[in-house]
Amino acid sequence: MTTPQVIYLMSDATGETAEKIVNAVLTQFRDKPVRLRRISNVRNETAVLQGIGEVMQHKGMVVYTVVNRALAQFIQETCENRGILAFDLVTPLLSQFSKFFGRSPGQTPGLLHDMDDDYFRRIEAVEFTVKHDDGQEVRHLLQADIVLVGVSRTSKTPLSTYLAHLGWKVANVPLVLGIEPPKELFQVDPKRVVGLYIDPQRLVELRVARLKHLGQDPRAAYADLGEIEEEIRYAKILFRRQGWPTVNVSGKALEETANEVLVKMNLK
CATH class of the missing domain: 3.40.50 (Rossmann fold)
Known part of the structure; x- marks a missing residue:
């Protein structure tokens, strides 16, 4: 040892x-x-x-x-x-x-x-959010104040971090076409889950940039417009089926998106 x-x-x-x-x-x-x-x-x-x-x-x-x-x-x-x-x-x-x-x-x-207690609440929230980024520790989703759900590159991690610094315990879960989300996600109160979506063309740009940064082929299926449209269609169907409030992150500053999340969850 x-x-x-x-x-x-x-x-x-x-x-x-x-x-x-x-x-x-x-x-x-x-x-x-x-x-x-x-x-x-x-x-x-x-x-x-x-x-x-x-x-x-x-x-x-x-x-x-x-x-x-x-x-x-x-x-x-x-x-x-x-x-x-x-x-x-x-x-x-x-x-x-x-x-x-x-x-x-x-x-x-x-x-x-x-x-004051607010300071320590923020520290605790940041610690929780780091541990529950990108689908980690899904068995603790019920402890989250906010659960963000969306396909890859819909600002889940930066948005989670921003909200955590405001004092909210945030978990985020990625959606992958063809893979069933973790069962623990469906046990969370729908009022505490927010679905994130984005304009398909904007998502293509973000993913192409990500692939280039990683030194990978920007023409991969990950950045294909047709594939992305199918992913977003799948995500929106899931959001409607579960009754989760949704937020369009296209072209919005992080602060604006965070504010919209809190408003839709009646937390602000």
């Missing part, structure tokens, strides 16, 4: 914020065994050195949320001197906010833990 790599979450408060963000990122590295270890209430250099001593023993990485700039710099320099990979989640954001508001931050430890 592969030994898990250890990521240390060093914080001047609980470390909960860092853990939520790191877990969201780790969904992109599911093949890597990882263990998270919190080092909380780090308020002085002694605590930093004690924590880094443990990091060195396990050859780990450090992700830290410390609002005191001097202490954050001490963590970064200490890690660099010891060859430890470290990442500061807070200081860059504090710096930009200082420029925006025209004053220095309060540098009060623990305030990050007081972020």
Whole structure:
């Protein structure tokens, strides 16, 4: 069995914020065994050195949320001197906010833990959406706030991601002509499913561009107008049969499409 790599979450408060963000990122590295270890209430250099001593023993990485700039710099320099990979989640954001508001931050430890529920809801939504992209984890479709359905290249993934950042748990399921959709899709409340469709000629353009980007023949059946028209016809028949609301994504900005999805689902 592969030994898990250890990521240390060093914080001047609980470390909960860092853990939520790191877990969201780790969904992109599911093949890597990882263990998270919190080092909380780090308020002085002694605590930093004690924590880094443990990091060195396990050859780990450090992700830290410390609002005191001097202490954050001490963590970064200490890690660099010891060859430890470290990442500061807070200081860059504090710096930009200082420029925006025209004053220095309060540098009060623990305030990050007081972020409102809406922030954590968005983090949870993004994590859920990443896990349920492109038909993954269909057994959890019932947990989704929104399920997007459509043929390939109908903006399912970018739309899912945009909606997730608004706080909605989104799953998306691709439709493939000749292949029955997963049975779990039909168990979802029809009011929570939205069918996406697009102008066939526009879809040809998108798929040709995709094939060229991948170095494949743009004349493949995947980008054939006749095949695409049949796919969209099949999708629309399925949408009508299931009673799912539909959205035409042709020529629309992502924000406009997202707004239409939320309106049709009575979520806005």
